[in-house]
Amino acid sequence: MALRLSTDVITLRTKHPFTIARGGSSDYRVVWARLTDGDGVDGWGEADPSSYYGETADTVLEALRRLEPYLPDDPFDLETAEARFAQVVPRNGAARSALSAALHDLVGKRLGQPLYRLWGLDPRKAPVSSFTIGLDTPEMMRQKVLEAASYPILKIKLGTDRDEEILRTIRDATDKPIRVDANAGWTVDRALRMLPVLKEYGVELLEQPLPPDDLEGIARVRRQGILPVVVDESCLTAADIPRVAAAADGINIKLAKCGSLREALRMIATARAHSMLVMVGCMIETSLGITAAAHFTPLADAADLDGAALTANDPFVGARIDGGGIQLPAEPGLGVRRR
Numbered sequence: 001m002a003l004r005l006s007t008d009v010i011t012l013r014t015k016h017p018f019t020i021a022r023g024g025s026s027d028y029r030v031v032w033a034r035l036t037d038g039d040g041v042d043g044w045g046e047a048d049p050s051s052y053y054g055e056t057a058d059t060v061l062e063a064l065r066r067l068e069p070y071l072p073d074d075p076f077d078l079e080t081a082e083a084r085f086a087q088v089v090p091r092n093g094a095a096r097s098a099l100s101a102a103l104h105d106l107v108g109k110r111l112g113q114p115l116y117r118l119w120g121l122d123p124r125k126a127p128v129s130s131f132t133i134g135l136d137t138p139e140m141m142r143q144k145v146l147e148a149a150s151y152p153i154l155k156i157k158l159g160t161d162r163d164e165e166i167l168r169t170i171r172d173a174t175d176k177p178i179r180v181d182a183n184a185g186w187t188v189d190r191a192l193r194m195l196p197v198l199k200e201y202g203v204e205l206l207e208q209p210l211p212p213d214d215l216e217g218i219a220r221v222r223r224q225g226i227l228p229v230v231v232d233e234s235c236l237t238a239a240d241i242p243r244v245a246a247a248a249d250g251i252n253i254k255l256a257k258c259g260s261l262r263e264a265l266r267m268i269a270t271a272r273a274h275s276m277l278v279m280v281g282c283m284i285e286t287s288l289g290i291t292a293a294a295h296f297t298p299l300a301d302a303a304d305l306d307g308a309a310l311t312a313n314d315p316f317v318g319a320r321i322d323g324g325g326i327q328l329p330a331e332p333g334l335g336v337r338r339r
């Protein structure tokens with residue numbers, strides 16, 4: 001019997017305005033998609049659109065309407081279903097990832113197994129997630145560091161004209177490991193000048209120092225050999241990896257960019273074939289979106305799955321990241337329930 005699709009828009013509110021190099025907000029509209037089969041079993045997924053990649057909650061709803069006639073008759077027909085979705089709306093990664101997660105959730109529930117088990121993964125191998133401190137005043141950043149007490153690794157947003165001050169503020173407040181994300185906010189000269197400063201402040205990893213297309217510049221930053229360089233905005237799908245492999249040490253995978261859980265697994269395999277580090281990231285999301293990504297983190301070196309932890313009104317309970325490692329739910333499918 002055919003699958004039925006229903007959708008809801010959820011407006012997420014962050015605990016603090018969340019700001020990065022290209023701006024910020026306190027309200028994030030995400031889309032909750034549910035697929036119901038003939039036996040009344042539900043599969044849940046979430047779309048977390050980013051205007052940077054050309055999507056909003058409204059374009060997600062429109063894309064889902066366009067995809068509805070292409071839902072598979074058999075939810076286990078995952079590979080064909082995802083390929084068809086990508087043909088119909090190739091540029092709507094966030095929208096497609098909601099259906100991908102919902103189908104995988106449904107299949108896991110039908111089989112009575114959590115998704116990580118269907119993939120043969122050991123949940124104890126999930127890495128520790130970092131927690132992000134967005135751009136803010138020194139006083140607010142000190143407070144955010146205190147609020148992040150239970151998170152063992154911090155990720156700091158940079159890409160401003162006061163990056164040294166931000167680093168000093170954070171380092172004065174904590175001696176935790178720090179990762180830095182410039183969100184494409186630097187020039188090559190600025191990045192080269194920042195490298196020794198980052199090193200001095202004990203930063204362990206640098207994400208997306210330069211604009212996505214400046215792979216030559218990113219390669220120059222990496223060749224200094226001072227810090228591992230990971231690309232995020234430069235790498236959306238597995239097809240990007242051979243091109244970025246010469247420029248960066250690793251990739252940051254997000255479902256909103258790559259469009260499906262199976263594409264995320266292909267990205268991991270392709271990155272490994274190029275001896276690259278694998279990081280799993282997120283947007284501002286509920287625990288539903290976070291949990292879909294968390295299920296493949298046992299294959300990753302690093303995770304930045306703080307999207308739900310940054311929000312004040314997460315309607316779901318799923319994977320948890322506080323206090324250390326990622327804790328995957330053991331219930332069938334994604335293992336997510338309403339709060």
Ligand code: MG
Nearest residue numbers: 181207208232
């Ligand atoms: Mg990033």
